[in-house]
Structures are given as C-alpha cells and as structure tokens.
Amino acid sequence: MTEYKRILVTSALPYANGPIHLGHLAGAYLPADIYVRYQRLKKRDVVYICGSDEHGVPITIAAEKKGVSPQEIVDEFHTRNKAAFAKFGMSFDYYGRTSSPVHHRTSQEIFTALHDKGVFIRKSEQQLYDAKVKMFLPDRYVKGECPHCGFGEAYGDQCEKCGSSLSPTELLNPISALTGEKPQLRETEHWYIPLGKLQKQVEEWIATRQGWKANVIGQVKSWLKDGLADRAVTRDLNWGVAVPLPDAEGKVLYVWFDAPIGYISATKEWALQKGDADLWKKYWQNDDTKLVHFIGKDNIVFHCIMFPAMLMAHGNYVLPDNVPANEFLNLEGNKLSTSKNYAVWLEDYAGKFEIDPLRYYLAATAPESKDSDFVWQEYLTRNNSELADILGNFINRTLAFANKQFADKVPVRGDVDALDRDMLETIAQAADKIGAAIETYEFRKALTLFMNVARAANKYFNDQEPWKTVSEKPAKCATTLNICLHACNALAVLMAPFLPFSAVKAWAMMGHETDVHKQAWDDVSHMELQAGYKLGRTEILFRKMEEKEIEPEIARLKTIQAPGSQPPVAEAATETKISLEDLARVQLRVATVVAAEKVEKADKLLKLDIKMGAEQRQIVAGIALTYSPEALIGKKIIVVANLQPAKIRGIESNGMLLAAQDDQGNLSLLGLDRDVNDGAPIR
C-alpha cells in the first residue's frame, strides 16, 4: 500500500445543458464532499476539484433549439449549477469549466504530447457533410426517417421514438439539422486512441487496485473481457477544443477526451488562484498523490479505462487510487426522468427546505452498492425521528439542563463511575470508527456510527437521571452534565462532514467562536471543555417537519407518473412534411398472421408467417416484449408491403408490421375497425 502524502478528489463534471437533481447529488457530489470535509478535519493535504463540462453536441443542439449561442447555454448552467452546489455545501476548492482558456490549452497539450509520441492512429471514414455550411455533421446533427419505425425526426445516433441506436448513414432521406439540406457523403479523417493496444497495460494496472467496489470492478472487467476497441478522439464540430494540428481545421477534441482533462485544468486554475502556478503538478504528477474520482455508474468506463489509458499513454500523470462509483437513485419507486420533469431539482428544493436534512437522508440512503430509492415520507421520518428526536433533542436537553441548573456554564467533572467511563470511551472511539468508514467510502455506515453516538448519549443521560441527582447528589449531577456537554462538543465536530450547516450552529451553541470546520478530527476524543466555560445561545438545531410540507412534492410526482396523464414531451414543431407522392410510394396492406415463433437469442424478435390474399410471406418484427407468438396467430395486422427485404439475425424479412409505441415501450398493433379480407390495400 502506497503511503500517500496528499489527496486529490474529483466529482464528475456535470454537463452544462441542464440543472442538477438529487440523483446527481447523491451519486457523485455528496459522498465526495463528506469525504473531503472529513479529510480536511484530519488535517490532510486535500484538494477537491469539480467544474462544468461544456462541450459536446447536446449543448450545440440545445443552443440551436433556443436560438442562442452554445456559450450562452453553458454560461447559464455553469452559473446556476455552481450556485446550487454552493447552497448544498459542496466545498469544492475550485469549480472550473471546460470552456476556459486554461482548459483548452491543457487539453491541446495533452493531445499534442500523445500525438508526438505516436500514440494515435489516423483513420479516414465516410461521413455526412453539409455543403451549405461547409461542415461535417455530427451524428446528432443528422435527422431523417428512422429505418426501423419510420419516425421522421430520428437523429443520426438514435431514434427517440423507437429507441433504436443508429448510425447517420442508415437514416432514410437524411437532412442536415442545421440547414435542412440533403447532406453528402464525404471522406473525413480522425485520430483514434488504440485502446486495444493499451488493454494489457490497463489490465495490469486494474489488477493492482485494491478496495474497489464490486459494481465498479465488475463493470471494468466486463469491458476488458469484451476487448477494447479503438476510439476516435476527434470530431468534426466547431464547438469544443480545437485539434492542435495544422491539417485539422474544423475538428475538435471529442468531449469524452477533453472532459476528464477538465480535472487537470481546473486544478491548474486553482493553483493560479493560489498564486503558485506550478502547484497543480504536486497533485497530478506525483505518485504519492491519492487520486479519487467520485462518479455515477454511467461514467465507470471513462474513469476506469479511457482516462487512465490516456494518462498512461502520456506517462506523467498519477492514476486513480479508487473510483467509488455509485449506482442510481430512484425517486418514489421510479426512475428519474429529466425530460418528464420527474426529479427533485436542487434549485427547487433549496427554496423550500433545509439543506442538512437532505444531506443526511441522501447519505443514509445513498446507492452505494445497488440502486436505492428516495421516498419523501422516509426523508420526513429520518428528519423527525433521527435528526430532531435523537441528535437535536440530545443537544437541546443537555443545553437546556445546563442553562437551568448551571447557569449556562460547564459544571465540574468529579469522580466518574462505570457509566461515565463507558460514555467517555464511546466518545473517545467515535472519531476513529466513523473515520475508518469514511476512508473506505462507506458513508451510510459512517452515518449510522455517528448517530449511534447520539443514541448512546441519550441512554447515558437517561441512566444517570441528572434531574434526580441534581438535588440529591449535586456533584454527580455536575459530572453527568459535564460529560453530556463533552458529548455535544464532540458531536458538533463529528457532524461537520455530513451536516456542515448544523455543525456551525451546534459549535456556536457550545460557546465557541472558532470555526468548527477548522477543528481537528483527531482532537475529538480528548477535546477539553474547561469547567466554568460559558455556553452559547441555544436554538433548535433540527425543526420537525409536518406531512403537509411534503405532500405537494409527492402529489406532483404522482401526477407525472400517472399513466397517460403526463404532457407529451414537446416534439419539435418542424416535422418534415411529405408530399402525397411520397405517401403513395408506401404500400400498406392488411395481412393475417398464420404462424408466429420467437427468434432464438433475441429478446424482442418474432418471426411471422403472414398471408395477404393469395400471397404468403415471412416477416420479422420486434414485438416479442409485448406480444406472445400464440396471441398473434390469426390476428389481422397492417403491413408495409413494398419495403425492401432484409435479413435480421439471419432471417429473411419481407415487410414490416405497424404498431404504436408508448413511453414505456409497450406496443399496440394497428388493427381494423371492422373485418376486412387480408390482402386489402390501405389508402
């Protein structure tokens, strides 16, 4: 095990085309923030880096839809997201952005270094080109008819109607999303990183990693087992980091290549801000730096394979010690959906509720080893019965007692009995136990251990019955309260990584004028409160919440989730219009299914024998998830009769049946209002 001298922590750079929701927070930011706050209290040399990922095609498309420049889009979300993170206490040392000059320069330097080392392979390929604006079209800039479902507004990488993934050249009647022109096929050149060649090196490095989570290592091994393919690191686009080569006009670095470099460039900017331009090197170019990437599971392959491969090929950078990726957070039993607005947005939450209860609940229910569920009712219960009743109330009852019986001063600790000793021992061990859990990225466990200290303190208070001893044995009562105040003092520091805002309040309530976040974690076991020390003003740390406060939130989500009730996602109003002639080219006919069977080794495919009048033929249809073969036999369906034949999974298909698809992916076959003989044409 390497002895690390400093720690560099990153959280996934949020993509600057939308706001941040709870899922993001729980996965990549809150755990990292807890970790970093803890490390600072441990007095370790730690830097926490994040920032906005501002390149890539989705941003240019979002800009176009709004009729503004990409820069305006990223400016908006960079500002908003940065502010939202600040509200939730995310304690980044630096929050950068990939549109900054430093980032452009850094990315180019790394690209150039790899290029000069001869790492990249240059390949040419056929791509669609828009002659009017003189540029190659990225996948998402090509629109056209989906070859699978016939949807007219399919993108070059994916059809949003039927969900199939496409390549731009597959689209029927492709048009440029920029100009509406028909694009032409042209040759273009790109630089590829040969991951296949680097695979062995990556594998050897992965084998040395220890303490990685099962879900992360499993994903990585799965990718390695399949074999790594060469990946293009450049694109034909005018939004992004220009490829720093003379013959690369109109080309930028592919966003997955430049985004992780954002961690490095943000560190550089942090160093500049600190007045020591070379300071970043200490963190990125030393093997005794512990680099930790906090991400969501969707990012595993980039952070565990591609970025490390890039850095390995470069040779001068430290590789991550761990990538504690989290799974996904669901919301009230359903997947979050940005497009349906099925989410809890940070900006929205911050305007309505307290921050720390959310940090607490999210940390307690974080998707550490499997997907977990955010439930408003549970959030309320956790706030009321744990934060308020156990933690808040212990501090409150202790301070109230000290106020009434000891005039807000710390009483003298006299002789200690067995219970006193146990309580002091619990306090003494708490910091190490909680710390050990945080070090191994077990934040839920750390939080439980923390809360157990408050539970133990409540029990101690009960068992010592100071409200009785106050008159019978005042010295004993003083000792009890001295130790309870000691516990409060410890709790104030111990809560700091999890509940930073409440920690500040609690620390002030203990009469301190210092900053709780500048205390030392290791002092918690033996912090002394001198007898006679004047305590601060008491206030309620955690307010109890009422059901009616969260009811609107639950109701809102229910409305969205209720089947059929959600407003359809606004479709682009620019549906391609077709002429009557175009329509006439499509021959639709009624057919009867005479036989149906599942296609082997395919989840969704059925092979159908259909009859259209005298003619009988075979088609393949992707409807097995909704329809069983038995249910189809004898059914009348509508078929595109003049579609050119194709082979799917090696099976001949002569035509395509028609079906509607809802948002859940369920299909409904088109049928007839009244019985008509098969073979009949549809006009």
Add this chain to the structure above:
RNA sequence: GGCGGCGUAGCUCAGCCGGUUAGAGCAGUGGAAUCAUAAUCCACGUGUCCGGGGUUCGAAUCCCUGCGCCGCUACCA
C-alpha cells in the same frame, strides 16, 4: 442473447475473502422515566438468508443451475 450488479425480518438495508444461537434502523406491542423539539430509554422477531443441486466437519457467505429485478449491450424491416 452477451456481460455486470442485485435478490436476507412488514419496510429500508447491513453481513457475503465459510465457523459461536443471522443483525441494524423504521414501523408494531408492552413497560420505565418526565431534564428535553409529546422528545428519551428498556423488553419483545417460529425470517424456506429467491428455488434446486454440489464442495466442506460446517454455507446467507464458495461452485453449478433455474427464476426474478436493475443496468450496459445487440437484434426491434
């Protein structure tokens, strides 16, 4: 279909490099106490550890297999 993760008390989950009677929180029932935000504390679980095989002196824990859920991926003419 391939790959990965997961399937443990009513609910949310921990345990899973094999080893004393399988745990925690919440909810529920009963009790103690009354300093405190009607807050605390104590007591109470006959759970097929998804099913079936196997390895072992011994398996929730390892291996095989079946089923289910989630994700990535392929097919969806």
